[in-house]
Amino acid sequence: MLKPEDFCLVAAVNDDGILSQCLARSPDVASGRIRLDAIRGASSMSQAYNDALDRCDAQIVLFAHQDVYLPAGWLDRAIEALSKLAASHPGWAVAGPYGVMADGRHVGRVWDATMCRELGDAGFAPTLVGSLDELLLILRRVSGVRFDSMLLDFHLYGTDIVQMALAQGHGAYAVELPVVHNNRPVGTLRSGYARAYAHARRKWRAQLPIWTSICALSRWPFALWRAQWRRRRVSQRPDALLADARELARHAGYE
Ligand SMILES: [Mn+2]
Incomplete structure (x- = not known):
């Protein structure tokens, strides 16, 4: 059975106001039950996350x-769910609350402030995925799986680490x-995202198509163009949060 000390929480931070209104305000973080390692000035997410992985010795x-x-x-829910996951799927390496299966179906349960609704449904068993949404990635240290430090930018590292876990013979699961x-709305999938997409397409060319929560990675980037087109009217990302995180959690019935 896992214990609270077995966990460490890592976040790359570029807005301390948002951190204090969301992640740092989570009761388990505010009480100090979960240690938080906040990284500032990260040059890429995979580099920042690997550095944080080296700085702590937590199992999860x-x-x-x-x-x-x-x-x-x-x-407490994570301790229970991940202890059960280790019993039912001993090879698990990566997990998260929201993912996409190999056939493109989404599985998970999160409240999304931009969509103003819950994505997914309650009551699903741990499900093997080919991609996890980067909002929250749960890594099991004993698997030896790490982020790819060659990955630039701040995109597609969730899909990449899932694919690496699978390639190394481990499992990646969406868990409830x-x-x-x-x-807040993402205004563009150009520049940084398009660069990461091109890199991932090359790296995983033998596994394509790979479905992600944004669009499919495929040999021809039609899915990327479609996703870019759908976002053509999204204006600049607003500076302020759309809602109060705790009110959303209560509205969703999560607390
Ligand atoms: Mn986010």
Whole structure:
């Protein structure tokens, strides 16, 4: 059985206001039950996350966005769910509350502030996925799986680490551990995202197509173009959060 000391939480932070209104306000973090390692000035997410992995010795390392809120009781639920996962799927290496299966179907349960609704449904068993949403990645240190430090930018590292875990013979699972993603609209999938997409397409060319929560990685980037087109009217990302994280958690019934 896991214990609270077996967990460490890592976040790359570029807005301390958002951190304090979301992730740092999560009851398990505010009480100090989960240690938080906040990284500032990261040059790429995979580099920042690997550095954080080296700085702690926790068995279970949680990598979360600064705009994620862990509802009250989350750590106890995680201890139970991940202990069960280790019993039923001993080869698990990566997990998360929201993912996409190899056939493109989504599985998980999170409240999404931008969509103003819950994504996914309650009551699913741990499900093998080919990609996990980067809002929260749960890594099991004993697997030896790490982020690819060659990966630039701040995109597609969730899909990449899942594919690496699978390639190394481990499992990656969506588990029912709902959180609030107090996100703001993403204005563009050009520049940084398009660069990461091109890299991932080359790296995983033997596995394509790979479905992600944004669009499919495929030999021809039609899915990327479609996703870019759908976002053509999304204006600049707003500076302020759309909602109060704790109110969303209560509204969702998560606490
Ligand atoms: Mn986010």
